[in-house]
Amino acid sequence: MKSVLFATLLVAACPLTAFGQTANDLLNAEHTPQNVLTYGMSYSQQRFSPLTQINRQTVKRLVPAWSYSMNNNTGEESQPLVYNGVVYITSQNKTVAVDALTGKAIWNTPIDYPSDTTRVVCCGIVNRGAAIYDGKVFRTTLDARVIALDMKTGKQIWSVKSGDAKDGIAMTGAPLIADGVLMVGMAGAEYGSRGYVEAYDPNDGRRLWRHYTVPRPGEPGADSWPDHAANASGGSSWTTGAFDPALDLVYWGIGNPAPWNALLRRGDDLYTNSILALRPKTGEVVWYFQTSPNDPFDHDNITSIILADLTIDGRPAKVLLQAGRNGFYYVLDRKTGELIAANPYVKVTWASGVDKETGRPKWTETTKKAIAYTDQIETWPHITGGTNWYPSSFDPRTATAYVNTTDYGMKYQPDPVEEIKNLKPGDAYRGVKITPIYNADGMRGHLRAIDPLTGKSKWAIPFKSPNWAGTLVTAGGLVFTGELTGEFIAVDSDTGKILWQFQTPSGIIGQPVTWEHDGKQYVTVASGTGGVYVLKTPDPNLAHVPPGGTLWTFKLMDE
Amino acid sequence: MTGAYRACRPPLAGGLAFLRHRSRGRVVLCALCLLVAASAHALAQDEAVASGERLYAKYCSNCHGDDLQNNSGVAFDLRRLKADEHARFVNSVLHGKNAMPSWQGVLAPAQLDDLWAYIRAHAYEQ
Numbered sequence: 207m208k209s210v211l212f213a214t215l216l217v218a219a220c221p222l223t224a225f226g227q228t229a230n231d232l233l234n235a236e237h238t239p240q241n242v243l244t245y246g247m248s249y250s251q252q253r254f255s256p257l258t259q260i261n262r263q264t265v266k267r268l269v270p271a272w273s274y275s276m277n278n279n280t281g282e283e284s285q286p287l288v289y290n291g292v293v294y295i296t297s298q299n300k301t302v303a304v305d306a307l308t309g310k311a312i313w314n315t316p317i318d319y320p321s322d323t324t325r326v327v328c329c330g331i332v333n334r335g336a337a338i339y340d341g342k343v344f345r346t347t348l349d350a351r352v353i354a355l356d357m358k359t360g361k362q363i364w365s366v367k368s369g370d371a372k373d374g375i376a377m378t379g380a381p382l383i384a385d386g387v388l389m390v391g392m393a394g395a396e397y398g399s400r401g402y403v404e405a406y407d408p409n410d411g412r413r414l415w416r417h418y419t420v421p422r423p424g425e426p427g428a429d430s431w432p433d434h435a436a437n438a439s440g441g442s443s444w445t446t447g448a449f450d451p452a453l454d455l456v457y458w459g460i461g462n463p464a465p466w467n468a469l470l471r472r473g474d475d476l477y478t479n480s481i482l483a484l485r486p487k488t489g490e491v492v493w494y495f496q497t498s499p500n501d502p503f504d505h506d507n508i509t510s511i512i513l514a515d516l517t518i519d520g521r522p523a524k525v526l527l528q529a530g531r532n533g534f535y536y537v538l539d540r541k542t543g544e545l546i547a548a549n550p551y552v553k554v555t556w557a558s559g560v561d562k563e564t565g566r567p568k569w570t571e572t573t574k575k576a577i578a579y580t581d582q583i584e585t586w587p588h589i590t591g592g593t594n595w596y597p598s599s600f601d602p603r604t605a606t607a608y609v610n611t612t613d614y615g616m617k618y619q620p621d622p623v624e625e626i627k628n629l630k631p632g633d634a635y636r637g638v639k640i641t642p643i644y645n646a647d648g649m650r651g652h653l654r655a656i657d658p659l660t661g662k663s664k665w666a667i668p669f670k671s672p673n674w675a676g677t678l679v680t681a682g683g684l685v686f687t688g689e690l691t692g693e694f695i696a697v698d699s700d701t702g703k704i705l706w707q708f709q710t711p712s713g714i715i716g717q718p719v720t721w722e723h724d725g726k727q728y729v730t731v732a733s734g735t736g737g738v739y740v741l742k743t744p745d746p747n748l749a750h751v752p753p754g755g756t757l758w759t760f761k762l763m764d765e
Numbered sequence: 766m767t768g769a770y771r772a773c774r775p776p777l778a779g780g781l782a783f784l785r786h787r788s789r790g791r792v793v794l795c796a797l798c799l800l801v802a803a804s805a806h807a808l809a810q811d812e813a814v815a816s817g818e819r820l821y822a823k824y825c826s827n828c829h830g831d832d833l834q835n836n837s838g839v840a841f842d843l844r845r846l847k848a849d850e851h852a853r854f855v856n857s858v859l860h861g862k863n864a865m866p867s868w869q870g871v872l873a874p875a876q877l878d879d880l881w882a883y884i885r886a887h888a889y890e891q
Contacts, residue, residue: 280839325868741828
């Protein structure tokens with residue numbers, strides 16, 4: 207009754223357009239598996255689908271229904287959205303709407319940006335997806351604009367400039383619609399930008415608020431930058447937050463301090479490497495939790511945030527889950543930000559554990575050295591982290607998280623202070639020398655089924671090159687993900703056995719989704735190699751993987 | 766191989782400026798003895814390559830690969846640049862090309878020379 211009343215009120219408050227997509231739709235995303243309405247497949251970002259038609263038994267009949275050329279060579283990290291028979295997907299150079307059943311283009315809107323834009327694009331020339339709401343498709347661009355397109359025609363409705371390459375700012379993340387506002391983050395800690403999260407009015411692009419993630423003197427957190435609060439930088443926000451409508455809180459991951467080299471920035475460097483719990487309407491920070499204070503290792507805390515209900519010691523708990531870049535799997539009370547558990551899920555040597563009371567990591571001697579001296583040290587994980595931007599998924603029925611991990615360490619040596627003391631926004635803010643330390647078995651990554659409370663893997667599949675793709679888990683008992691060599695794979699969620707695979711034309715760094723139309727289940731994913739690992743890291747296993755973006759949709763072949 | 770390249774590298778204006786700047790004393794010696802001049806050139810060349818390597822790590826490696834090792838095909842494999850493609854190199858780096866950024870106003874001509882020296886020192890075809 208209550209929900210009917212709510213829906214009626216909602217309809218009265220915001221009249222539905224014919225090509226609508228309402229706030230109510232978004233709230234119900236996890237109960238409407240026929241569509242994919244948000245980044246993360248629902249506000250909880252679990253990337254779990256209750257659909258079961260494609261399952262352990264039937265997956266052997268999974269075949270391509272169509273593929274579509276993205277006509278882009280720089281990499282496809284974008285998560286497709288699916289609404290009423292249309293797939294919406296982004297690339298760095300275009301936004302497209304494709305008929306979900308036939309793969310035929312409906313519209314295609316190119317994006318142009320000034321030629322200096324990618325100077326400050328550190329980590330892949332990509333975009334990670336759109337948001338849809340009230341007849342519009344919203345996205346960010348590399349030259350740090352936020353734009354709204356007409357869902358039906360692809361015509362631009364508004365475009366606002368958020369940041370500038372001269373200040374080290376770019377945008378790659380998918381926006382989030384929460385409580386009627388459009389929230390976005392930015393990238394650029396590697397270029398000395400000052401991080402922020404901000405919100406716009408989805409109607410006209412009017413900026414509603416901007417919350418800077420690192421303070422200026424006199425602001426909260428300023429004393430955690432004793433050396434230079436006046437030009438504290440870093441704390442970018444380049445992935446997408448999760449939303450709990452009942453608590454009215456958005457949880458956004460905040461990245462590393464700048465530069466990586468920590469010799470000239472003592473203190474905790476708030477609010478870098480933190481999770482911020484924000485009120486979407488106002489930007490007020492209700493709580494924060496910092497994973498890696500005073501970080502020298504780029505523990506950029508932007509890995510995916512998942513909201514879940516667990517049973518802990520026999521009691522129900524509303525938690526937030528995050529496989530941290532720093533190698534610890536965090537479980538927090540999402541109402542208060544209190545730490546419930548933090549255990550390593552990959553090899554970790556920079557800290558011996560996390561203090562249960564304070565939430566602070568217990569630094570090892572090598573880390574103490576790395577923030578104070580220019581000696582070379584060895585530490586795990588590598589700067590890439592235990593995992594990276596590519597989102598993990600969570601099966602609420604078994605309380606298991608499916609995470610693609612990177613499993614290697616590094617030799618790390620800070621440059622002398624002379625090299626970093628005169629940096630200005632737009633410069634490269636790294637100031638360290640890094641050499642990877644790979645395992646003797648030649649396996650640089652795993653797909654893991656992780657128990658969030660212990661960090662332990664129930665199973666793990668090794669891969670020569672780390673998977674740089676999102677994971678999707680379904681009630682059909684399948685985990686979908688992609689390999690950098692192009693295989694799109696379906697794995698038994700209980701055993702970790704690869705049950706099915708399909709060779710796409712390029713490496714996969716995208717985010718698989720599943721949806722349903724007229725009683726048939728489909729799986730959609732983009733192929734197209736790129737991203738920072740592929741661009742930067744020498745890897746003989748990838749020597750013959752061609753670039754080139756394509757979008758794929760699969761369905762079961764008729765018996 | 767690298768040595769052979771050094772010997773026949775055309776003396777670029779920026780390269781010469783670099784030589785004069787960094788090793789004025791040796792330039793005086795050059796007037797006296799051709800042999801010493803040759804080794805001074807080689808030394809300056811080593812410095813240019815080392816400087817180019819640092820510039821590369823800072824500005825280019827994120828897209829073109831650590832130590833020029835490019836396995837993506839996303840960005841051009843710079844080791845493919847041939848000795849006679851200097852003009853193409855300068856043009857692309859100053860003005861950009863599609864997703865490749867322009868570096869005009871960031872990299873000085875002498876820095877472009879150093880980058881060229883580093884890239885050519887590791888080129889597939891000398």
